[in-house]
Amino acid sequence: MNPTSQHTPSQRPFPRREILLFGGLALVVLAVFASMGPAYATRMMVEAACYAILALGLTIQWGYAGQFNAGIMGFVALGGFSATFFSIPVNHAFWASDLPGRLGWVLLAIVAAVALVFAVSRIDRLGVPRWLRTLVTVLVALVAYLVVISWLRSVTGDIESQVDFIGGLGLPVWLGWIVGGVLAGGIGYLIGHICLGLRSDYLVIATLGIAEIIKAFLKNSDWLTRGTATISPLPWPVPDPGEVGFVTARALYFCVTAVLIAVIFFLLHRAYHAPWGRMIRAIRDNEVSAAAMGKSINRRRQEIFVFGCILMGLGGAVLTSFTGIFDPQGYLPLNHTFLVLVMVILGGPGNNLGTLFGAVLVYVIWIMSGPLALALMHLVTALGGDWFGWQPGNLDSRALQARVFVIGLLILMVLRFAPRGMIPERIAQHD
Template identity: 75%
Template sequence: MDTKRADTVATPRRFPLREVILFAAVLVAVLGVYAAMGPAYSTRMLVEAACYAILALGLTIQWGYAGQFNAGVMGFVALGGFCAMLFSFPVNPDFWESELPGELGLALFYMVAAVLVVVGATRLDRLGVPKKLRTVIAIVLGVVLYLVVVNAFRGVTDQIESRAGFIGGLGLPVGVGWIVGGALAGGVGYFIGRVCLGLRSDYLAIATLGIAEIIKAFFKNSDWLTRGTATVSPLPWPVPGPAEVGFTLARALYFSVTAVMIAVIFFLLSRAYHAPWGRMIRAIRDNEISAAAMGKDINKRRLEIFVLGCILMGIGGAALASFNSMFDPQGYLPLNHTFLVLVMVILGGPGNNLGTIFGAVAVYIIWIMSGPLALFLMELVVTFGEGAFGWEAPTNMDSRALQARVFVIGLLITLVLRYAPKGLLPEKVRHHG
C-alpha cells in the first residue's frame, strides 16, 4: 500500500455546465450583433470589450483577491492612454528642433531638486532639530520651492504652446507605449498605495476617486503635454490600419492582439491565484488579523496586489486609446471607465478570472447595443403613434436613445445584486483538509 497520501481533499470535478451556457449565450449575442450591425461594427465591439476585459481583470484582483475597492480606475486608464500617445505619436520637429527641450529639462531638474530638498527637510530631526521646527522648515521650503518651480514651468510651457503647440510624441513602436503605460500606472499605484492602503475600504474608494479626478484634470489642463481639450490623433496601431487592409480585417487583427494579451494575463493570474502567494492574499482578505498572527506582511502583500491591478489597468487603457486612435482627456469619464468596469466585475464574479472576462464581454455588449435597440423601439412607438394617434415625432431621438444605456446598466446591476450577489460565475474556493 502506498504510504503517500494527499493532504488535500480533492473536490470532484464537475462538467462546467454553467460556464458553457453563459459563454454560449455570449456567443449567440455576438453573432446576433454581427448579423444586425455587420462585421466591421461587431469586430470593433469585440476589440473594445477585450480592452475592457483587461481593465476588469485588474480590478478583480484588487477587489476579488484582496478586497481593495478601487474607485479610481479611470485615472489609471488615462495614464495608460497618455503613454500610448506620448510614445507612439510622431515626433514634433517644431519642439525638438528648438531650444525648448533644454529649457523644459531644466525646469524638470528644478522640480526634482525641490522635491529632494523638501524630503531632506523632513528628516532634519535626525540631526537634532526639534520635530516642530523641522515641520515648520519643511512647510516653508515646500511653499517657496513650489512657487519657484511653478513659475519656471509656466514660462517654459507658455513658450511650448505658442511656438510648437505641444511637445508631441517620441515616434516609438506602439508596444513600448503600452508597456510604459502599465509601468507608469503601477508606479503611481505604488505611491497611492503607500498612503491609502492603510485606510478603510470606504475611505480608500474616496481617495482613489479623488486621485483619478486629479489625474484627469492634470491632463486636461496641460496643453503643452497633451493638447488638452484639442485631443491628439491619429494614434498608430500595432497592426496594419484600416487604410491598409480595410476596417474589418484591421480590427480583426487588433482583436487577435488583445485576445493573446488576455490569454497570457489569464494564465499568469490563474497560476498566481492557486500558488501559495494567491492563497496568502485570500487569507489576508478573509481574515487579516489571523494572517498577521501567522507572520504575514499584510501591508506589503496588499501593496503588491494593488500595484499589479494598476499595471493591468494601465495596459488596458493604453490598448483602448490606441484602438480609438485618439487621446482625449475629456473622454475619460467615471461612468465609462470606472463604474462600467465595476459592473463587469460584479456581474462576472469578483475573484473569478473567467467570470470577469465573461462579465466584461457581456456587459459591454449590453452597453453598446442598448442605444441602437432603444432607438429601434422608440422609432416603432413613434411610427405607431403617428399612424394611430397623430403624435408628432420627438426631436433628438438619437441622444435620448443613448441615455437608455445608463438605465439598462442600472437595471442590470440591481438584478445581479438581488439575485446573484456573488456574480454569475462566483469565485471557487478549494477546501483543504
C-alpha cells in the same frame, strides 16, 4: 460548507454553468454580427477585450484582496497618454529649438525641490522639535512650489506658442503599452503607499480624487497632451484600415488583444492557485489571523494594488490606441470606472473566468442598448403619432441615455438573483 463553491482539486465538478453561459454569450455575439455587420461587431469585440483587461485588473484588487479602487479612470488615462506619447511622430520643431534644454532644467529643478522638501521633513532626527520641523517643511515646500511653477509656466508657455506641443517619440506602439502599464503601476505604488492604510470607504474617496487630479493634469497640460485639442490619429501595432480594410484590421487588432488576455489569464490563474494567491485571500478574509501567521499585510496589499494598476494602465493604452484619438476629456467615470465595476459584479469578483464573461456581456449590453432603445422609441413614436399625434424629438440622445437605465437595471437583477456574480469564486480546499 457549500459543496458548490468549495471542493478539492480531485473533485472538480463539471463546468456546466460556465459552458452554458459562454455558449449563450457566443450566440449573443453572433446575433450582433448578423444584425449590425462584421465591421461594427468586430469593433465592439476589440473594445470589449480592452475592457476585459481593465476588469481583470479590478478583480485582482477587489476580488482577490478586497481593495475597492474607484480611480480606474485615472490609470486608464495614464496608459492612454503613454501609448500616445510613445507612438505619435516626433515634433522636430521642438527638438531643434532650445526648449528641450530649458524643459530639462525645470524637470531637474522639480526633482531637486522634492528632494529638498523630503530632506527638511526629516530634520526632527537631528533633535529639532516636530512642530518646528512641520513649520519649516511647509514653508520650504511653498517657496519651492512657487519658484518651480513659475519656471515651468514660462517654458511651457513658450512651447505652446512656438511649437504647439512637444510631440511624441515615434517608437513602436507596443513599447508605449508596456510603459503605460509601468507608469500606472508606479503611480499605483505611490497611491498605495499613502492610501492603503485607510479604511475601505476612505480608500474609495482617495482613489476617486486622485483619478480626477490625473485627468485634470492631462487636460490642462496643452504643452504635453494638446489638452482639449486632442491628438489623432494614433498608430496601430497592426496594419490600419486604410491598408487592409476595416474588418481585417480590426480582426488583427482583436487577435493582439486576445493574445494579451490569454497571457494575463494564464499568469493570474497560476498566481491565484499558488501559495501567494492563497495568502492574499487569507488576508482578505481574515486579516488578524493572517497577521498572526507572520504575513506582511501592508506589503501584500501594496503588491496586489500595483499589479491591478499595471493591468489598468495596459488596458487603457490598448483601448486608446484602438480608438485612434487621445482626448483627456473623453475619460469619464461612467465609462472607465463604473462600467468596469459592473463587469466585475456581474461576472463574479475573484473569478477570472467570470470577469471575462462579465466584461464581454456588459459591454455588448452597453453598446447594443442604444440602437435597441432607438428602434423601440421609433416604434412607439410611430404608433403614438398614428394614434395620438405624438411628435417627440431628439430621440438619438434619449436612446443613448437608455444605456444608464439598462445598466442600472442589470445591477439590480444581478444583486437580487446572483449576488456573488454569474460565475462566482470557487475556492479549492487543500488537505
